[in-house]
Amino acid sequence: MIEGILIGLTTALTLQNILMVMVGCFFGTIIGMLPGLGPMTAIALMIPITYGFDPATGLILMAGVYYGAVFGGSTSSILLNAPGVPGTVATSFDGYPMAQQGKAGKALAIAAWSSFAGGTLSAIYLLFMAPSLSKVSLSFRSPDYFALMILGLTAIAAFSSKGQFLKAMMMVVLGLMLASVGQDSLSDITRFTFDNMNLTDGISFVLVVMATFAMSEALTIILKRNDPTSAAKQVSLTELGSIKINKEERTKMYKTIPRSSIIGFLIGVLPGAGATIASFLAYGMERNVVNDEEKEKFGKGSVNGLSAPETANNAACSGSFVPMLTLGIPGSGTTAVMLGALLGFGVQPGPRLYMTNPEIFWSIIMSMYIGMVILLILNLPLIPYIARILAVPKNYLIPLILFFSVTGIYVMSFNNFDIYLMIGIAVVATFLRLYDFPMPPLILAFVLGGLMEENLRRSLLLSNGSWEFLWDRTLTLCILLTTILIVVWHFYKSIIRK
Amino acid sequence: MNINTTKIISLLFFIFSSFYLYTAYQIQVFAFDENAPFNARTFPIYLGYAGLFFSGLKLILPEHNTIKVDHKNLEYKKTAILIVIAIIYGATILKVGYFLTTSLFLFSSYYFLGERRWVLMFLLSFPFVAAFMYLLHGILDIYLRDPFLQLIGVMG
Numbered sequence: 001m002i003e004g005i006l007i008g009l010t011t012a013l014t015l016q017n018i019l020m021v022m023v024g025c026f027f028g029t030i031i032g033m034l035p036g037l038g039p040m041t042a043i044a045l046m047i048p049i050t051y052g053f054d055p056a057t058g059l060i061l062m063a064g065v066y067y068g069a070v071f072g073g074s075t076s077s078i079l080l081n082a083p084g085v086p087g088t089v090a091t092s093f094d095g096y097p098m099a100q101q102g103k104a105g106k107a108l109a110i111a112a113w114s115s116f117a118g119g120t121l122s123a124i125y126l127l128f129m130a131p132s133l134s135k136v137s138l139s140f141r142s143p144d145y146f147a148l149m150i151l152g153l154t155a156i157a158a159f160s161s162k163g164q165f166l167k168a169m170m171m172v173v174l175g176l177m178l179a180s181v182g183q184d185s186l187s188d189i190t191r192f193t194f195d196n197m198n199l200t201d202g203i204s205f206v207l208v209v210m211a212t213f214a215m216s217e218a219l220t221i222i223l224k225r226n227d228p229t230s231a232a233k234q235v236s237l238t239e240l241g242s243i244k245i246n247k248e249e250r251t252k253m254y255k256t257i258p259r260s261s262i263i264g265f266l267i268g269v270l271p272g273a274g275a276t277i278a279s280f281l282a283y284g285m286e287r288n289v290v291n292d293e294e295k296e297k298f299g300k301g302s303v304n305g306l307s308a309p310e311t312a313n314n315a316a317c318s319g320s321f322v323p324m325l326t327l328g329i330p331g332s333g334t335t336a337v338m339l340g341a342l343l344g345f346g347v348q349p350g351p352r353l354y355m356t357n358p359e360i361f362w363s364i365i366m367s368m369y370i371g372m373v374i375l376l377i378l379n380l381p382l383i384p385y386i387a388r389i390l391a392v393p394k395n396y397l398i399p400l401i402l403f404f405s406v407t408g409i410y411v412m413s414f415n416n417f418d419i420y421l422m423i424g425i426a427v428v429a430t431f432l433r434l435y436d437f438p439m440p441p442l443i444l445a446f447v448l449g450g451l452m453e454e455n456l457r458r459s460l461l462l463s464n465g466s467w468e469f470l471w472d473r474t475l476t477l478c479i480l481l482t483t484i485l486i487v488v489w490h491f492y493k494s495i496i497r498k
Numbered sequence: 499m500n501i502n503t504t505k506i507i508s509l510l511f512f513i514f515s516s517f518y519l520y521t522a523y524q525i526q527v528f529a530f531d532e533n534a535p536f537n538a539r540t541f542p543i544y545l546g547y548a549g550l551f552f553s554g555l556k557l558i559l560p561e562h563n564t565i566k567v568d569h570k571n572l573e574y575k576k577t578a579i580l581i582v583i584a585i586i587y588g589a590t591i592l593k594v595g596y597f598l599t600t601s602l603f604l605f606s607s608y609y610f611l612g613e614r615r616w617v618l619m620f621l622l623s624f625p626f627v628a629a630f631m632y633l634l635h636g637i638l639d640i641y642l643r644d645p646f647l648q649l650i651g652v653m654g
Contacts, residue, residue: 166556180541186538189528219580219581223573226571226573393613394611395612398611399604400622402603415592420588423588430577434565456540465535
């Protein structure tokens with residue numbers, strides 16, 4: 001492991017890679033701050049740029065964007081009560097009241113320190129857990145992988161918002177259907193191309209991401225710009241106040257950060273869970289463990305109430321790298337985008353990644369430490385200035401997002417058809433978003449589609465067409481039982497609520 | 499008339515899944531693969547049935563959290579204009595070139611979204627695209643096809 005850490009440090013500490021982390025954190029923070037634009041959009045916009053670099057550098061850039069965007073999301077949560085990303089919704093519960101009390105600077109500083117501590121602690125957990133998880137995952141066979149993908153897709157659907165399970169499952173199926181377009185990987189037989197040569201190689205991952213996130217996000221913002229219920233509204237900035245944290249507040253944070261980071265990391269490791277659930281769970285847990293006096297302050301500007309979700313969402317970001325790097329299963333929609341980008345680089349994440357490409361594996365882990373430090377150095381002094389980006393008029397922002405989306409596809413294929421296809425998918429996605437059909441399950445399914453078919457093919461061929469492979473191995477059975485438990489728990493909760 | 503749009507979307511998805519399933523059954527496989535445990539049409543067929551199952555469930559089960567969209571507050575006109583501009587942009591980018599079409603796309607989008615600060619609109623279109631092109635083409639060495647700039651001799 002020491003050798004790996006050294007390899008990682010050597011790669012991560014090159015001037016180019018440090019610069020990439022800085023650029024990534026900076027742009028991530030800015031994009032994450034814009035309501036509606038989350039890390040997934042930020043990373044999607046970065047993909048075309050990363051293709052100019054080697055895989056390690058490209059991934060380091062995307063990881064920097066990821067942390068930056070999550071922190072940026074907290075800024076708009078605190079200042080505008082308009083979370084840039086779902087993972088920072090819980091941040092607004094106490095961050096926004098704090099800002100309203102004229103302590104916006106303090107709230108942003110608490111968020112920055114908590115994010116830093118959460119991210120750093122979880123990077124340490126990742127350092128020790130990833131190799132051992134990787135060894136365990138070497139025992140995985142095709143049926144286990146197939147079951148694991150079913151678990152990941154079901155989990156992301158079950159963990160989606162209230163009453164959205166069936167909608168999310170429909171999006172999962174749609175994502176898998178889109179992934180099935182093009183040549184079959186084994187027989188080269190074309191499927192669903194309708195004799196269109198442009199579809200022979202399938203639909204590009206970048207195209208689907210750009211269409212369902214960046215482009216449809218932009219169209220949704222325009223569509224809802226006059227909607228009074230929409231969170232995407234322009235609010236002028238007020239005084240930020242001091243960014244100093246006093247001794248009493250620090251003491252509170254010292255207790256909150258370790259427990260929230262553990263929760264965040266463990267939730268982040270689960271495929272399909274991610275920063276949103278982690279932050280809500282950490283907030284809920286913190287409220288249960290503090291004394292009655294502190295409990296009263298929750299929702300009115302509590303330091304614990306702000307620190308807990310902020311620590312947890314950043315810890316979950318690092319945690320979500322575990323299943324992506326060691327199993328090839330993304331832990332969240334954002335890591336699904338990164339997985340797709342990795343596959344685009346020709347790198348296959350999975351149990352053997354840290355043996356076949358140690359420089360990628362370890363440099364990402366090492367860059368997390370560096371990223372957290374840079375994020376803190378960049379964000380603390382720049383808080384008052386960065387916050388001004390919130391004042392960028394939508395009239396300029398929207399065309400620029402569309403421009404980045406089209407450019408991303410243009411530089412990849414030099415093909416009009418891909419641009420039309422992207423616009424078409426974006427229009428459908430915008431309409432679906434309007435009626436609360438979630439997009440992350442679609443992306444996760446699109447990314448996993450090929451791998452899922454491959455593992456099902458192997459499993460069925462090895463078992464001579466029998467579905468017994470689903471319960472032949474204990475591991476497969478355990479994963480499937482977990483999937484069933486998640487679905488049953490989801491429906492049980494729905495019934496209890498009613 | 500009060501129509502639940504989520505149900506309509508589910509119905510459309512049901513029809514789409516039926517069409518997908520029909521097309522999946524039409525996939526031509528090699529003769530020796532016809533009776534194999536897994537061939538090119540196996541996975542799509544499962545997907546077709548899964549689509550029918552989930553959309554069918556959504557259609558049958560009662561809707562507890564009906565999404566109400568107030569169409570009066572939605573900016574359909576501007577969104578449609580933006581989509582049309584994007585389509586025109588996509589149709590011309592290869593023939594005319596990246597610089598001119600992108601700059602015009604940005605400029606016209608700002609205009610149709612209600613912007614009238616001409617200097618800012620210009621700065622955030624032509625010079626901005628030129629700088630971005632330099633970043634991609636000049637620094638990151640990403641090829642950008644541009645017949646217009648080649649014609650006027652700016653690009654080699």
